[in-house]
Amino acid sequence: MAGAPTNGVAGHRIVLGKGARKHPEMVKHIAGARMNVIRKDDRGGKRRGAPRPATEPKDGDVIPPLAPDSIRIVPLGGVEEIGRNMTAIEFGNDIIVIDIGFQFRDENTPGIDYILPNTKYLEERQDRIRAVIITHGHLDHIGGIPYIMPRIGNPPVFTRLLTSVLIQKRQEEFPHLPTLNMKVIEKNETITLGKLHVKFFAVTHTIPDAMGVIIETPYGSIVHTGDLKLDHTAGIPSENEVAEYERAFKNEKVLLLMADSTNVENPGFSIPEKQVHKNIEEIIKNVKGRLIIATFSSLLERLIKIIDFAETYNKKVVVEGRSMKSNLEICKHLGLLKAKKETMISTDDMDNYPPDRIIILATGAQGDEFAAMMRMSNKTHAKVKITPRDTIMLSSSVIPGNERAVQKLKDNLSRQGAHIIHYRIADVHSSGHANRDETAWIHKQIKPKFFMPVHGYHYMLRVHGDVAKEANGLKEEDVIIPDNSSIIEIQNGGQKIVKLKEKAASGLVLVDGFSVGSVQDVVIRDRQMLAQDGIFIIFGIINNQNGKLKKSPDIISRGFVYLRESQELLHEVRLLIKETIERATRGQNPINVDFVKDTITDAVSKFLLQKTAKRPMVIPVILTI
Ligand SMILES: [Zn+2]
Ligand SMILES: [Zn+2]
Numbered sequence: 001m002a003g004a005p006t007n008g009v010a011g012h013r014i015v016l017g018k019g020a021r022k023h024p025e026m027v028k029h030i031a032g033a034r035m036n037v038i039r040k041d042d043r044g045g046k047r048r049g050a051p052r053p054a055t056e057p058k059d060g061d062v063i064p065p066l067a068p069d070s071i072r073i074v075p076l077g078g079v080e081e082i083g084r085n086m087t088a089i090e091f092g093n094d095i096i097v098i099d100i101g102f103q104f105r106d107e108n109t110p111g112i113d114y115i116l117p118n119t120k121y122l123e124e125r126q127d128r129i130r131a132v133i134i135t136h137g138h139l140d141h142i143g144g145i146p147y148i149m150p151r152i153g154n155p156p157v158f159t160r161l162l163t164s165v166l167i168q169k170r171q172e173e174f175p176h177l178p179t180l181n182m183k184v185i186e187k188n189e190t191i192t193l194g195k196l197h198v199k200f201f202a203v204t205h206t207i208p209d210a211m212g213v214i215i216e217t218p219y220g221s222i223v224h225t226g227d228l229k230l231d232h233t234a235g236i237p238s239e240n241e242v243a244e245y246e247r248a249f250k251n252e253k254v255l256l257l258m259a260d261s262t263n264v265e266n267p268g269f270s271i272p273e274k275q276v277h278k279n280i281e282e283i284i285k286n287v288k289g290r291l292i293i294a295t296f297s298s299l300l301e302r303l304i305k306i307i308d309f310a311e312t313y314n315k316k317v318v319v320e321g322r323s324m325k326s327n328l329e330i331c332k333h334l335g336l337l338k339a340k341k342e343t344m345i346s347t348d349d350m351d352n353y354p355p356d357r358i359i360i361l362a363t364g365a366q367g368d369e370f371a372a373m374m375r376m377s378n379k380t381h382a383k384v385k386i387t388p389r390d391t392i393m394l395s396s397s398v399i400p401g402n403e404r405a406v407q408k409l410k411d412n413l414s415r416q417g418a419h420i421i422h423y424r425i426a427d428v429h430s431s432g433h434a435n436r437d438e439t440a441w442i443h444k445q446i447k448p449k450f451f452m453p454v455h456g457y458h459y460m461l462r463v464h465g466d467v468a469k470e471a472n473g474l475k476e477e478d479v480i481i482p483d484n485s486s487i488i489e490i491q492n493g494g495q496k497i498v499k500l501k502e503k504a505a506s507g508l509v510l511v512d513g514f515s516v517g518s519v520q521d522v523v524i525r526d527r528q529m530l531a532q533d534g535i536f537i538i539f540g541i542i543n544n545q546n547g548k549l550k551k552s553p554d555i556i557s558r559g560f561v562y563l564r565e566s567q568e569l570l571h572e573v574r575l576l577i578k579e580t581i582e583r584a585t586r587g588q589n590p591i592n593v594d595f596v597k598d599t600i601t602d603a604v605s606k607f608l609l610q611k612t613a614k615r616p617m618v619i620p621v622i623l624t625i
Contacts, residue, residue, distance in 0.1 A: 060120055060505030063487065066090060071217055073256070073488040074504050077101065077117030078455055080484045082262060083140040085455060086117040086148075087224065091217055094194030095125060097132040097155070098213055098224050102143035102511070113511045116144045118485060119152055120505035126153035130193035134159040135226025136210035137166035138298050146174040147511060156181040158191060158198075160209035162300075165330050185211075188247075201248035203228035204241065206273065206432035207300045208336055214248065219494030220255030223446055227260050227455065229434040230441065235269045237441065245445040255494050257448035261456030261464040262433035269438045271430035277305045279427050280395065284309045289389035290355040291315075292418075294365035294373040295396050295429075297323035302395065303361065304331060307339045310359050316345045320372035320384065321363030347383040355389060365396040367405025377412035388417030395428045436467060443471035450497040452480045452488060529617050534559025536608065536616040538577060538600060541623045542593075547585030550625070553577050560608075560616040569611060576607055593622050 066072050071091045078085030083103030089096045102114040122129060132155055135141055145157075145167055157167065157180050164182050171180060185191065190199050199214040205227050215222040231238045237245075263270060284291060284306070293306060303324065310317045317339075319325050331337035350358055364371025375381035386392075392413055398406045414420055423429035433455075434442060443451075451474055453464035458481070465479045480488050480497050485506035490497050540553035552574050557563055563570060577600060584599040585591050600620040609615055 061502035069493040071490045095128045099141040100144040101140040116509040129155045137163040162209040204231040220253045225259040254448040256450045261453045261460040264464045266435040270435045292360040293393045366402045367409040386416040390418045394422040440471040533614040533616045538620045
């Protein structure tokens with residue numbers, strides 16, 4: 001018992017149950033998990049620039065060297081999910097990285113802030129990284145920059161102007177990080193990175209300055225589209241769009257295409273954004289009373305359009321939501337938003353205008369708990385009260401997983417009498433990603449020899465593989481479906497494309513605001529366990545003299561079973577604890593409390609599993625007196 005943590009209860013020594021750590025199921029989980037967590041302190045400070053291995057104990061295989069006539073592609077994220085997009089392209093002595101995104105947490109990582117690509121492969125080769133190229137300013141393409149750049153040696157970042165400003169703006173939240181070496185690319189510019197020449201092409205997405213990347217190699221070029229759709233009318237791309245693809249690809253021999261798979265399961269062409277704009281314009285023009293529009297703060301093109309329409313129809317715009325305000329300020333600063341100063345008013349000024357002249361732009365279309373729209377809906381917004389004369393437009397789709405939150409949002413708003421318009425009633429939203437036929441059109445312009453789908457879950461990538469075969473007659477062996485950290489090589493001077501059996505490190509890399517040091521994988525497992533089957537705490541006092549319980553042990557549980565209705569079970573557990581303690585303390589003087597606790601944990605866990613088919617976290621707290 002010496003050295004055990006104690007607290008100040010007079011005359012008692014309390015040992016907290018580290019027995020929980022030895023829960024057999026948990027140990028199995030931990031052994032199977034390969035995780036590593038970056039603490040938020042890693043934003044800078046002392047550890048800045050000192051890369052740690054991304055995963056321990058073992059992760060990633062021994063990777064063979066790259067042959068001089070081979071090109072290597074390593075998708076580090078974004079090909080088993082929507083989010084954390086990042087791809088490395090390696091040729092000779094040069095590595096170019098495209099995008100550094102992150103993914104928001106999911107149900108497998110409770111309490112975690114973000115999931116990052118695993119960059120161990122790059123950390124070990126940072127002297128060869130010539131540049132990071134960022135295709136556009138969405139978080140699934142830029143979100144990982146503050147966490148990952150210091151780990152890969154802070155190479156120069158090449159991107160278009162708006163993207164660069166969005167990156168810099170985010171970087172301000174990490175003041176201890178070294179400044180980024182940012183290079184803004186002009187339209188139609190060619191840059192040289194190591195021995196490679198890199199060109200760009202403009203793509204249609206939901207944010208200005210989105211671009212695709214063309215990396216020239218002696219065997220043909222490697223093309224990455226970033227996120228994209230087409231600017232089209234009834235399936236016919238606009239003149240500008242056609243011209244841009246012609247300019248970029250008419251004389252280009254494309255060896256490999258990597259393209260966005262997000263919406264490839266949807267048939268036909270996507271709803272053109274200009275159609276969405278038209279519908280929104282109609283509503284702005286004709287609406288009676290106040291119009292409240294909730295949308296994503298990342299849909300910059302739409303936000304700009306809405307403000308333009310407001311000005312056209314002599315209305316005033318109030319912006320509610322920090323991210324939206326900040327993004328619009330950036331657009332204004334760059335001249336992308338040209339609205340007059342008087343068009344934008346503050347919430348306090350609203351009452352000086354009749355309701356028909358007011359448009360409120362708000363965040364929180366996904367039912368996000370603390371966003372402006374949610375606060376309006378549950379009457380906790382300080383300045384905006386919903387009335388039956390309000391019209392509310394939810395200009396967004398519902399992201400899978402948010403269905404219930406959005407339902408609640410709509411319920412609360414309609415309870416207050418507001419009229420609601422959403423994407424299933426009218427075309428007031430379109431995604432920024434190409435549907436199937438649209439994707440096929442893009443393939444036909446680029447005409448690659450080989451194809452590798454990116455940006456999507458595995459099934460989406462498979463579907464996209466089929467599109468590539470149909471569009472350009474690619475054969476099965478010309479299409480590679482990658483996993484995160486697959487190593488793909490185009491070998492023998494562009495002759496064939498293969499997936500190596502070796503893989504780069506692929507363990508999850510997480511950002512968690514509250515976790516500490518190396519026990520963090522355990523912390524995640526604990527959270528999962530608590531969420532699944534709850535916790536079961538046993539509080540017992542043992543007489544040091546005879547090793548027996550002083551009185552029947554107290555039991556506290558949460559999220560397991562309702563104890564008041566489980567008296568029988570409780571009674572049996574108490575008996576089991578009593579017997580287990582007597583057995584475990586027999587012949588001991590002094591009593592080995594750790595041993596007693598471990599024995600209780602094992603016995604009670606097994607018993608509860610048999611009786612209830614649940615595995616709560618069992619924590620014995622034992623005092624000896
Ligand atoms: Zn995007
Ligand atoms: Zn994206």
